Amino acid sequence: MCNCGYGDFLKTLNGMQIVVSHSANKNEQDTRFIFFRRGGVRFIFGDRETLKPAIVSNLGHYRYKVFVERLKWHLPCEEGRECDQFDRTDTMHLIALGDREEIVGCARLLPTTRPYLLESVFPALLNGQPPPSSPQVWELSRFAAVDFSQDRRSVMKQFSVREAVELMRISMVCAKYCGARKLVTVSPMGVERLLAWAGFSWVRAGRPLEFGGELVVAGYIDVA
Template sequence: MQYFAGTPHVLPPALLADMGRYRYRVFVGKLGWPLQCDGDLEYDEFDREDTVYVVAQDPEGVVTGTARLLPTTRPYLLQKAFRNLWGGNELPDCHTVWELSRFAAVDFRSSASSEVQASAGHARDLFRKAVSLARRQGAKTLITVSPIGMERLLRASGFSSMRAGAPTMCCGVPIVALKIDCEDIEE
């Protein structure tokens, strides 16, 4: 598995397009999220100049995972769309807190189920790469909105997280906001 990381100005345009198509397949096609897309490319208002990505590719160059990192000092997904998940507390606006969003580690060419793949080695590696990159940006804490199943997978993979508020239903799936201490995760 190869991992590429950087902002839109650093990553090759073809890789960014492949990532957009991959995100469309995962979040719109597989999960059924009602997202506005440009054809088969899934991008939103949080895909901007300061967005930092991690993209996983298999040896043939097919995207098998992605993660998006956003500073909380600028608008971010949890702040704009999922404020209710933060338990009524003030949302982070700090250079040491970054948001992890659009995390996915599904290999569409594998016969293994998505749940098995999410707990597989490349999902853990992708998460570690995202944490490492966030640390290099100054992050001490990651925040994220995830299905409750990801909370269990994080725990099973040895990553600790803490709920920021009560779960709620979104598109028929219970989701929760999590805080993840980056300093507790080995690189």
């Protein structure tokens, strides 16, 4: 659930066209579905209950193509569709759509007050520190910016740099809307270098460790 004010969110979206759909219950002040445009890309932010079923289905196929087929991650998922135990009803998804409504990017935001990836799967990356559990800290995961219609590959395969930076910025805006002041994430070393290059405020949570033949690191990104 997202808890920050509608007016505050609009102020952070200067230059973007935005439409916000409120909960059907007028006594509730959260907003669970948002879309806005940035250039030729349309961004949708919402949970599984408010996103269209076709979008949710396409997201599973897109994540499979990125993380299983391209990155060769060994994930326990069905053929052609990637979804895990953290894709719950309270999970927020940011989806970037191209001009033909094809998915060209995605990110997942999880509240750390519920089970999340770093806490449950990668706690060793915290170097003995307790996992964060706060409404002001959200986890960013399943982050990718790949336009398969263009097949523009970067060295890191997970994204093309310009689109990834834009997706990260919008992820931070959406996290702020949900009440976050910090994001925590598990990332390959290449993503850490991208964050530093793009000027994001990134602090490691612990030393890098190898998982599945790849060095990964946990860290915090300032949102506020």
